Amino acid sequence: MSWMGGWLDPELEELFQDDPELLETAKIVRASRPVVEPDPRFQNRLRAQLVAEGSRGRAAHGVRRWWHLGPAHFAWGGAAVGVALIGATVLTLVANHPQDQTITGFSELTAQHSVSPDQVITVAFNQPMNETAVEQGVHIQPATKVSFAWVDNNLVITPAYHLSGNTPYTVTIAKNHIVATSGASALAPINITFGTAPSAPVSPVSPPTLTSTALGPNGTGGSLLFAPDGSVVSTGGLAPASATSTPPTSAGATPPPSPTPTPEGVTGPPDVTSGLVEYKGAGAPPVLLGNAPTAVAFSADGFTLGTAVDDGSGGSWVSASQSDGKLRQHLVDSPTPVTSLVWSSNDRIVYTDGTSVNSVDITKAKASLYTIPHGAGTIALLAPGGAYAFVAPAPGAPGGQLLDIATGAGQVLQGAAGDVAFSGDGSTVVWVDESQSTPRLLVEPVTQNAPATVPSLEGTTSIAEVTLDQDGDEVAYLTTDNTGTTRLVAAQLPGGAPLVVGSPASPSALALSPGGDQIAFISDNAAGPSVELGAVPGAAAGHTASPIPVAANSTLHAFVEAQVRGDVATLASLSGAGVNAASDTPKKLSRAYVISVYLDAQGGVDANIELVVDPNANHTTARVASEVLTLTNNPAGGGYVVTSLSTKPLRDESSGPHIVQVTSTTNAGVTTLQVTFDSDLSASTVAGAISVVSASGTTLPTTTVYDPNSRTATVTIAHAPSGTLMLNIATSLNDVDAQSLQILFQATVGATS
Secondary structure (H helix, E strand, O other): OHHHOOOOOHHHHHHOOOOHHHHHHHHHHHHHOOOOOOOHHHHHHHHHHHHHHHHHOOOHHHHHHHHOOOHHHHHHHHHHHHHHHHHHHHHHHHHHOOOOOOOOEEOOOOOOOOEOOOOOEEEEEOOOEOHHHHHHOEEEEOOOOEEEEEEOOEEEEEEOOOOOOOOEEEEEEOHHHOEEOOOOEOOOOEEEEEEEOOOOOOOOOOOOEOOEEEEEEOOOOOOEEEOOOOOEEEOOOOOHHHOOOOOOOOOOOOOOOOOOOOOOOOOOOOOHHHOEEEEOOOOOOOEEEEOOEEEEEEOOOOOEEEEEEEOOOOOEEEEEEEOOOOOOEEEEEEOOOOOEEEEEEOOEEEEEOOOEEEEEEOOOOEEEEEEOOOOOOEEEEEOOOOOEEEEEOOOOOOEEEEEEOOOOOEEEEEOOOOOEEEOOOOOEEEEEEOOOOOOEEEEEEOOOOOOEEEOOOOOEEEEEEEEEOOOOOEEEEEEEEOOOOEEEEEEEOOOOOEEEEEOOOOOEEEEEOOOOOEEEEEEEEOOEEEEEEEEOOOOOOOOEOOOOOHHHHHHHHHHHHHHHHOOHHHHHHOEOOOOOHHHHOOOOOOEEEEEEEEEOOOOOEEEEEEEEEOOOOOOOOOEEEEEEEEEEEOOOOOOEEEEEEEEOOOEEOOOOOOEEEEEEEEEOOEEEEEEEEOOOEOHHHHHHHEEEEOOOOOEEOOEEEEEOOOOEEEEEEOOOOOEEEEEEEOOOOEEOOOOEOOOOEEEEEEEEO
């Protein structure tokens, strides 16, 4: 009888020993211990029946029956009275017990942490409710514009613009609004806490496919470069089939120049039909600019063309002419072949024969700038401007060197053998690291020994023909994958995001236009080699914000995900010396926001993070901890690591809207900021609350548009100045529940270049 609290009633056991079912009923009724008064009607009726029975018993026979009852008669009489008493008690309990006042509300979302942002919120009640009263008591944090519907006793709450992804939610129904149609009321408010899963990531957008136009036939081999007017110049001459005939011309076409005069006793230069050829465009006849050069470059102002051609005696003539090849002037004769030539100014040429670096100006003044030590390698390429050079490695060396010509100092370009290129302004160098089983594309400023890995296409087994644009923020190269497919890729630097990908026939001799918006290459088609020109649709015209390196972005997200998981081993592997992320990270995290990321002045990557603990039944408010971290290139190699970490203690998240992400892009001088919120905002308060200030403290003119579906404000700044910007969001910003932003929000946003 322990399940009934140890209670035992011997009288009931005796009364109902022959009827087990009735005995169990009696036990249940007895166990309920009802505190009720007997029904007066039952008492009166029982009294009347007993009196009547007593009166009938006074007769001679009746008296004998009354006083001479046998045991069986007594038992059945007692049983009848007991049944009557129990029945009356049960009836009285049912009749007099007040209606159940307990109202319960339940949601299947409670305590879940990965609810779909497209989910509706359903609250199931245990009895019919006063629907209007309940709806008026619903409050959702973060503020969410919703509509209501009822299905039987279930309240269905549907967000107008879906739930925000990766967000903790608390749904509260106030106690005084939880009212049943019967008039019953609740004893406590209803709190439903849950968190949403991150919104489905946007599927990676495939880069555009390269489309190109054939400009004209080309001889075998040679290199390409862009002329100041945008035309393409080839050092490979014309196709062999055209070598014995006059190139096609049209009215106004520039006639072929005369061959460079040959000094007495020197063998004449090769036939001009195999020389320097300019392609003005599709359908326009190619124009011969001069003899086939071993090195060629246009001056920075675009007015002068410098060339080095075979002098027929094992050396090279270095000459200068107009950009169209006319009025050529012989400057100097190098006794050895010139392999690279650049302009250090608009009137001075720097050239190399592989062992020394020399200069000559248009007045024919010469100077010796550098001679490489014996056995130290070969000077293979000069950087535009003539300040730096690439020295190909000597046998057994770990890689080539970046040479500072003025000082003679060099730094190793790990694994660099031959595929090296400089940007048009000479500030950036890119090369293929061939020291590992899988080649890597590396890039760095010439003034910093801090190479960054440029991610290449999946499955890459070889990289070749690298070339840069003028500013060094775009690269083009050829990649071959493990299926043997060769593709031409133009990509952003240093992030490596492909801008365009193509698969021309046997491409070679790549060249990017100064603005990076066009790419020229030689394609070996069935009809023979031809020069082709394609557009790079993803290239930005004008200033472009410095993108976050892909390797840094990957490390950042892996680090934050490890914090949420409590993965101590991963945190340690992604942390630099002196950073103890495991001890600094709050425990039992549910999720995190990467609010903003930007490049700092020292070349590191700074990020602002919000770490979140979801609300629960014991703590119905989300808790957050703000975090700032810095990632820098791992000096030991292997990408980026977290070198600085500052995490504040957990605190209750304030009511009102919160900013969950800020991004920045700049294109053609127009900067666009996108600010994403967790709440549905009062649209009329958005534009007035947002301002942007330059590094000098000037408030910039902006245009702001709010999209309620994505909860995103897009801020456009025309003619944004260079340098970082400060985004300010004032407390005048309100959500749809008229809750304001609790404190001024500030964030440093992208660096423009």
